[in-house]
Each structure stands twice: as structure tokens, then as C-alpha cells.
Amino acid sequence: MISFTAHDQTDKHRNIVSGIVIDIDKIxxxxxxxxxxxxxxxxxxxxxxxxxxxxxxxxxxxxxxxxxxxxxxxxxxxxxxxxxxxxxxxxxxxxxxxxxxxxxxxxxxxxxxEEKCATNLNIEDECVKVINSLENKLVKANAKIKLAVDVNKLYYPKQYFESAIFCLLSNAINYKSNQRNLEIHISSQLIGNDVVLKIKDNGLGIDLKKNAEKIFGLYQRFHENTEGKGIGLFILKSHIESLGGSIEVESEPNVGTTFILRFPQPES
CATH class of the missing domain: 1.10.287 (Helix Hairpins)
Incomplete structure (x- = not known):
């Protein structure tokens, strides 16, 4: 197939003297x-x-x-x-x-x-399930969790969402501060076509100036005498990005950490 595009480039007798030919078949x-x-x-x-x-x-x-x-x-x-x-x-x-x-x-x-199918989820219900599964650890850590869900619907593989919440809550428990009771805030909102989930804690925090490029790496741990093998965030990032989403982190030593997850949603 050949496409011919003509422009208004004419001579003094108003005859077309130039044009552009595009080979669409080649493209x-x-x-x-x-x-x-x-x-x-x-x-x-x-x-x-x-x-x-x-x-x-x-x-x-x-x-x-x-x-x-x-x-x-x-x-x-x-x-x-x-x-x-x-x-x-x-x-x-x-x-x-x-x-x-x-x-x-x-x-x-x-x-x-590669085999998981997305489904319609209730964010609050899924978070509560994970919180209940971690009840013993949360009680032991004297943790307080606040849910502030502005957007409650999410189209995403259920197992992966639960895995993400479990990973981030477990991290908050493992890296809690011994100077204060653990507080975790979970919130969600719709930004553009993305459901944005934030999980914020008041734990030990991470020095991002030194560790920003390492935080989602394999076998990365940033505090001694804490549980964990350093593979959870690596797997979490891989899951989210494989489905078109993203994860970011904001953190300050001795203040706490916030993970920001973006889940692209189908256009309605």
C-alpha cells in the first residue's frame, strides 16, 4: 500500500510541484x-x-x-x-x-x-484479612493500625494484593522502633486512573541517601538484629511492575517509612 500526501507547494501557475510518498506496507x-x-x-x-x-x-x-x-x-x-x-x-x-x-x-x-488473573477487590476487606493473620505479631509489637480508605475498589490479582499488604505490614513490624509503640496508617485514593495505596509507619526508617538504589534489591537489609531475609520487597516490586504498576518509598531514619503503591485500573 502506498500513501501520497500533497502539500500546498505550487509554482506561479498554481501547479503542485512537491509531495510526500509514504510506503505504509514497509511501516x-x-x-x-x-x-x-x-x-x-x-x-x-x-x-x-x-x-x-x-x-x-x-x-x-x-x-x-x-x-x-x-x-x-x-x-x-x-x-x-x-x-x-x-x-x-x-x-x-x-x-x-x-x-x-x-x-x-x-x-x-x-x-x-504469568498465570494470575485480576479480579475486583474490596481494599478494606483484604487489608483486614491480612491484619487478622498478623494479629499475634501486631499485639506483641503493641501496634496500632489506622485504615483510611477513600477508594475501596481495586481491580488486581487477589493473591498479589494480599501478599503486598502482608510484606509491608511485616516489614513495619520487623523494623519497629524500640522507643515508641508502632503505628501504621493505611490509606488509598484515586489519582488519575491509578489507585494509590500508602502504608506509613513510625519505625526505624531508612537512610535513603545511602540506600535508595538498594532498597528493592535482593538480600538487602538495613538494620541489624531484625528478622527477615531481604527478598520480600524484591518480589513485591517485581509483582507490581509486571502488572504495569509501581512502588516508591519515602523514609527518614528514626522517623518512619512510607511505601506508595500505584495500581493502574482499566478505563471505565
Whole structure:
């Protein structure tokens, strides 16, 4: 298909002397090529995730066998130097086992992300469910939670929303300040076509000048003597961005932290 676009560029006899010819077929072919490349990249990415999942599971058996062999060692027959070596080997195997567990968890979430379907959610109801599931920890932390939901409807995969709330509330508990009772504020509002959810706490806070680029990284922890493995925020960010949303953080040491989640909604 050829497109001809003429402009009012004429000579003194009012004859058209110039125009632009566009080969639409060529443009369309390029668009089709880009679509095919995009689809191939998505397929390859999905296959890589599944390969990582299968590989990580297949590595689990040899590690379990090695741990079992260590248990069969006659430690009394070993010298002190040999015992030190065995202890170091056990520690290395334990670390490898932990990394493998984390890899399995992360890849499992990534694969599941491709299979989850969005549904209409009641934000307040879903938050209350998660709060109830954390009741014991919240009571132990002397925590007070305030829900201020201006927008209560959200179109999003239920499991992922609950996982997001669970992750951020757990973080607030794990990084609470010992100088004051924990307070958590959960609010929602509609900005443009996005449902914006904010979860704010008065905990230890994070020095973003030093850690802004690390906060959503894997195995990142910013306070000693606290629970957690440092993978929750990594998974949460991956979930949200895979569905077109975003997550931001505002924080100040010894003041608290606010996470801001944006969930794009279908146009009505």
C-alpha cells in the first residue's frame, strides 16, 4: 500500500510541484516484526524462568544428600582441625541451601505472576484479612493500625494484593522502633486512573541517601538484629511492575517509612 500526501507547494501557475510518498506496507512490516520479536522475548523469558525453577528443584536433592552424609560422619574420630573443616563445610552447605530456597521462592512467584488473573477487590476487606493473620505479631509489637480508605475498589490479582499488604505490614513490624509503640496508617485514593495505596509507619526508617538504589534489591537489609531475609520487597516490586504498576518509598531514619503503591485500573 502506498500513501501520497500533497502539500500546498505550487509554482506561479498554481501547479503542485512537491509531495510526500509514504510506503505504509514497509511501516506495517516493521510493526509486525517488532511484535514478533516482543512475543519471542516474552516466550524466552518464560522458558528461562521455568528452567531456573526446574534446575533449582533438581539441585535440592544433592544438597539434602550432602547434609545427610555429614550427619553420618563419626565426629569423635576426627581431629580438631578436621572438625573445623567439617563445620565450615556445613556452614557453606547451609548457606547454599538457603540461597536455593530463596531462588525457588522467587522463581515460583515469577512463574505464578504469568498465570494470575485480576479480579475486583474490596481494599478494606483484604487489608483486614491480612491484619487478622498478623494479629499475634501486631499485639506483641503493641501496634496500632489506622485504615483510611477513600477508594475501596481495586481491580488486581487477589493473591498479589494480599501478599503486598502482608510484606509491608511485616516489614513495619520487623523494623519497629524500640522507643515508641508502632503505628501504621493505611490509606488509598484515586489519582488519575491509578489507585494509590500508602502504608506509613513510625519505625526505624531508612537512610535513603545511602540506600535508595538498594532498597528493592535482593538480600538487602538495613538494620541489624531484625528478622527477615531481604527478598520480600524484591518480589513485591517485581509483582507490581509486571502488572504495569509501581512502588516508591519515602523514609527518614528514626522517623518512619512510607511505601506508595500505584495500581493502574482499566478505563471505565
Amino acid at each position: 506495517r512490516r516493521k510493526e509486525i516484526e517488532l511484535i514478533k520479536v516482543s512475543e519471542e522475548l516474552l516466550r524466552s523469558n518464560s522458558e528461562l524462568k521455568k528452567f531456573a525453577y526446574i534446575t533449582s528443584h533438581n539441585l535440592r536433592a544433592p544438597i539434602v544428600n550432602i547434609e545427610a552424609l555429614f550427619g553420618m560422619l563419626n565426629l569423635e574420630a576426627l581431629s580438631q582441625d578436621d572438625l573445623v573443616i567439617v563445620d565450615n563445610m556445613k556452614l557453606s552447605i547451609a548457606k547454599l541451601s538457603g540461597v536455593l530456597d530463596d531462588l525457588i521462592e522467587i522463581v515460583s512467584h515469577e512463574i505464578a505472576a
